[in-house]
Amino acid sequence: MPDAPTQPYLTSKRETLTSAPHAAPGAGHLFLREDELRLAQDLVFFAMRDLNAPPDALLAEMDFGRAHHRCLHWIGRRPGLKVGELLSILGITKQSLTRVLGPLIREGYVEQVPGPKDRRQRLLSLTEKGATLERQLFESQRERLLSAYREAGGPAVEGFKRVMRGLISPQGRSYVETAEQPRAPKAPRST
Template sequence: MLFLREEELRIAQDMLFFALRDLNDAADNLLAEFGFGRAHHRTLHWIARKPGLKVGELLAILGITKQSLTRVLGPLIRQGYVAQSPGQSDRRQRLLTLTEKGAELERKLFESQRERLLVAYREAGGPAVEGFRRVLRGLTMQQGRDYIDSLEAHRAKPPRIGG
């Protein structure tokens, strides 16, 4: 078993701080042009990852209150970045999707971070990237792990051909 001293853990914490700051810098600048912040980015990201996302599911992913989500989601809907529709089986449900305008902004946000991720992954190499994914998974609570697993399982399904 790997023995880690407190100083090594503090260095890891420092590195996570700087990595997140630097990864988010370009996206933060772009969001500021629209009067948005990181909460708007997270909301756009998760709706893009799962079109038709239920509001309740988004609340669980973000770990915020309905009131906080309303402050974030309201402007995104009013300004035409997110559309909401009632659920098919339960009309009380609100399903969220990105509009064309919202998908364009989310794509720009992703692109603002994509190159930094690519460079870091290339520098680290495949085994390090896999190790990094395991570390991130270890930092993630079970609800987040389950959600990521469901996204990966959905992506791994072969496309259905025919009826």
């Protein structure tokens, strides 16, 4: 008898997912109907819409949008982030990033400095003003996230994280894994 396929396959009535590298040992097969997968799409859509509504409203007052939020988020998560890395994380062109990053720099939310070894490199960090805005944006989403996590409970939260990781490309997962690692405390500035 041949072994079970190693790749997931779709039948007309149900999806069969076999154990994958990110699956727990012994997870076995999970059978999902197309309507269950479409419901998952619906849930992701409404979750993102509702999670992003409060920061979108704050940003709209400043003539900023969701792309600005994404930049502030990732620069805040990774101070000293290289422009090339931000391009890679966001999956956008240099031209698109310039349109978004330009106003953030001009209005004092983001600072850009040359790299210490390669002066052509541009390293991005939030200014105090930028960190304050990024914190406001996070706080506008915090309660919804916290409430959803509490309502779901521990095992569901772990399952949610596994599903989300499964939706993310390997490159995206590496950024998430880096963000999950504890940060070293900042050294005090010498004067």
